């Protein structure tokens with residue numbers, strides 16, 4: 484299969500043929516494409532050096548709490564490589580819970596190319612942001628701001644100057660952004676997670692009591708932000 488983390492409809496569907504043979508409107512009316520979907524990266528676990536085992540517990544706990552409240556909408560945890568440790572941990576832990584695997588699954592791909600390269604339309608994507616809500620800095624933040632073009636920075640600035648740890652900010656993406664045109668993204672939700680990296684601002688110095696609380700709040704804010712887009 485092209486993507487061993489994807490549910491069967493992606494494995495069996497020849498997405499490239501669908502795209503080349505059908506008009507844009509028929510793609511949009513295809514039921515698989517019209518399911519509201521939030522793609523999100525694992526917040527804080529790379530540059531911010533948060534413990535992967537603890538983070539995976541929190542992701543599964545928060546997904547379980549929110550997925551049933553989101554109607555037919557889907558939550559998809561994304562990472563760049565098939566060797567992703569966080570995807571493996573979350574997959575294993577989610578399988579032990581009664582979480583509907585059509586409403587929550589993991590997916591390997593670049594979050595800025597999920598439709599064009601992975602055939603998966605996600606109308607909302609989450610960003611592991613920095614507190615200044617600035618482009619660059621590496622990781623998924625640099626990738627999303629770069630793929631979205633300057634329209635995202637402008638739209639973000641109109642809504643907030645900064646973000647506190649544990650908070651999320653929903654930003655509607657202008658339809659002129661390449662991420663909207665090529666990938667079908669309508670909103671970016673910036674999320675600021677807890678930081679355990681001494682080289683970055685607001686380091687929690689391995690205080691995982693505080694860190695786990697803030698990471699849980701970050702996912703709650705993210706999923707509540709996604710719910711607010713759906714309503």
Ligand code: AR6
Pocket residue numbers: 524525526527528529530531532561562563569592593594595611612613614619620621622623624625626676683
């Ligand atoms: N697509 C999908 N997943 C990605 C991508 C991508 N293009 N790029 C990275 N990941 P990180 P953090 C995964 O470091 O730990 C930034 O500099 C990555 O493998 O982006 O919250 C900001 O400005 C990992 O699983 O975020 C902040 O200062 C996950 O995304 C700081 O890093 C998060 O990794 C935030 O650090």
